[in-house]
Amino acid sequence: MTDFGLDSLLSTEFMVRAGEHFDVRLAATELMGGDRTLTHFAQLVHSGLGLARYRSGDGAV
Secondary structure: OHHHOOOHHHHHHHHHHHHHHHOOOOOHHHHHOOOOOHHHHHHHHHHHOOOOOOOOOOOOO
């Protein structure tokens, strides 16, 4: 995500938008840690929703 210009301002905007659209609360440290890929961000939102973790190939969408 750094290659796309993700910085602290965009991270903050992502946290706000995720809260508005999905009603989840993300911490800035969660966004800045890890591998910082779109998959990582999607997993953070998914876990914030309290759903079972998606595993590639398990047929879940």
